[in-house]
Amino acid sequence: MTTSVVLFTRDLRLHDHPPLRAALDRSAAVVPLFVRDRAVDAAGFAAPNRLALLADCLRDLDAGLRDRGGRLVVRSGDLVGQVCAVVGEAEADEVHVAADVSAHAHRREELLRSALEARGCRLHVHDAVTTVLAPGSVTPASSDHFAVFTPYFRRWGEHSVREPLAAPRRVRVPDGVGSERLPGRKGLTGLSPGLPAGGEREARKRMTAWLRGGVTGYADHHDDLAEDATSRLSPDLHFGALSPAELVHRARGRGGPGAEAFVRQLAWRDFHHQVLAARPHASAADYRTRHDHWRTGAAAEADVAAWKEGRTGYPIVDAAMRQLRHEGWMHNRGRLLVASFLTKTLYVDWRVGARHFLELLADGDVANNQLNWQWAAGTGTDTRPHRVLNPTTQARRFDPDGAYVRRWVPELAGLEGRSVHEPWRLPKEERSGYGACPDPIVDLAEGLDRFKRARGRD
Numbered sequence: 001m002t003t004s005v006v007l008f009t010r011d012l013r014l015h016d017h018p019p020l021r022a023a024l025d026r027s028a029a030v031v032p033l034f035v036r037d038r039a040v041d042a043a044g045f046a047a048p049n050r051l052a053l054l055a056d057c058l059r060d061l062d063a064g065l066r067d068r069g070g071r072l073v074v075r076s077g078d079l080v081g082q083v084c085a086v087v088g089e090a091e092a093d094e095v096h097v098a099a100d101v102s103a104h105a106h107r108r109e110e111l112l113r114s115a116l117e118a119r120g121c122r123l124h125v126h127d128a129v130t131t132v133l134a135p136g137s138v139t140p141a142s143s144d145h146f147a148v149f150t151p152y153f154r155r156w157g158e159h160s161v162r163e164p165l166a167a168p169r170r171v172r173v174p175d176g177v178g179s180e181r182l183p184g185r186k187g188l189t190g191l192s193p194g195l196p197a198g199g200e201r202e203a204r205k206r207m208t209a210w211l212r213g214g215v216t217g218y219a220d221h222h223d224d225l226a227e228d229a230t231s232r233l234s235p236d237l238h239f240g241a242l243s244p245a246e247l248v249h250r251a252r253g254r255g256g257p258g259a260e261a262f263v264r265q266l267a268w269r270d271f272h273h274q275v276l277a278a279r280p281h282a283s284a285a286d287y288r289t290r291h292d293h294w295r296t297g298a299a300a301e302a303d304v305a306a307w308k309e310g311r312t313g314y315p316i317v318d319a320a321m322r323q324l325r326h327e328g329w330m331h332n333r334g335r336l337l338v339a340s341f342l343t344k345t346l347y348v349d350w351r352v353g354a355r356h357f358l359e360l361l362a363d364g365d366v367a368n369n370q371l372n373w374q375w376a377a378g379t380g381t382d383t384r385p386h387r388v389l390n391p392t393t394q395a396r397r398f399d400p401d402g403a404y405v406r407r408w409v410p411e412l413a414g415l416e417g418r419s420v421h422e423p424w425r426l427p428k429e430e431r432s433g434y435g436a437c438p439d440p441i442v443d444l445a446e447g448l449d450r451f452k453r454a455r456g457r458d
Contacts, residue, residue, distance in 0.1 A: 011240035036076035053198035060199025070171030098129035103280035135277035145278035203236035218258035226403035234363035313440035316395035319408035339376030350377035
């Protein structure tokens with residue numbers, strides 16, 4: 001009897017899972033395995049919100065496997081060592097795993113392949129599991145990756161997307177392979193109060209509801225902060241509780257401008273993954289350096305603290321930062337605003353903001369988080385790297401009635417209309433009733449002038 005090991009990483013689902021399908025087609029028995037990689041913990045990626053959703057996903061995956069006669073094997077420690085141990089216990093011939101793009105994933109694959117070959121076990125790496133198209137499958141004639149989104153998207157849209165696979169009906173797991181207890185949320189501290197439940201079953205409910213209704217208005221309202229007309233599926237995509245390929249097929253089947261706009265956002269996700277696959281250093285270093293001399297010292301640290309705590313004095317920025325802390329998630333327009341504010345108005349290193357986001361975001365991963373921060377900072381793929389988003393202008397455009405600000409900055413709830421976006425302009429006697437609202441920590445004109453001088457554009 002042949003046996004395969006399926007190593008789950010960021011693909012915690014049963015629907016549309018090419019490694020699992022390949023293993024089931026080739027072997028009589030399969031060991032579904034997840035290893036809590038201590039190297040990931042040591043690198044600082046074991047943030048409470050993501051640990052909670054990871055626990056949800058693993059428990060849901062185990063439940064789904066048990067419904068099909070199987071179970072999930074969970075181990076922790078050195079990933080290569082644990083996989084090899086399971087291979088030995090199960091007398092497995094093959095290991096199947098989804099491809100990934102980070103430098104850590106590349107090293108993991110190399111070490112795993114070498115260790116398995118020494119045991120006479122084959123490693124099969126499957127593309128287009130965590131992305132719609134495999135990084136490197138769409139390239140320009142003169143480079144190994146696209147550095148600008150628009151031409152990438154044009155070529156991306158010309159490629160066919162593989163058909164989604166059905167979830168297996170039966171999974172046979174051999175006896176004699178031990179497992180640790182499944183992790184849970186109990187004992188985790190520092191969780192965001194509004195953190196949703198994770199796992200494939202909840203994710204598929206969210207996907208179905210989104211495609212039935214929300215996606216219709218996405219093209220017109222996805223930037224509307226108060227309406228919150230986005231899918232909120234990014235944490236499900238991060239953990240692989242949903243298949244991006246299946247999402248593209250189902251959205252295209254729905255049709256219409258909203259679905260097309262949503263598919264474009266999935267292409268953005270693929271775009272960032274192909275950039276990081278080609279340039280792994282971009283997770284920590286400028287993709288395109290602007291030779292910035294970012295602010296440091298006590299004044300900069302005070303500004304960063306105010307930014308993190310949502311007390312910059314710019315209500316739209318503070319609202320978005322408070323949403324992040326409460327939900328472990330932030331509206332995409334909010335992410336652009338707060339990132340531009342930190343890197344360009346305050347002129348603080350993008351890595352400071354990226355690190356804070358990874359401490360809280362349920363959907364925080366290296367490709368999307370780091371490269372979106374670089375885009376906002378002008379060190380990444382933005383074709384207008386020196387653009388600065390004015391928070392009050394953006395607030396008037398994307399939160400015109402101030403509902404988003406009032407939701408997250410309740411001390412300003414009594415202010416009517418657009419005055420909520422600039423409370424510092426109120427007469428002194430009127431503003432005294434909103435004493436908890438801080439003065440702006442920087443004058444926008446002064447911040448813009450500082451940024452231009454720093455970039456040599458004054």
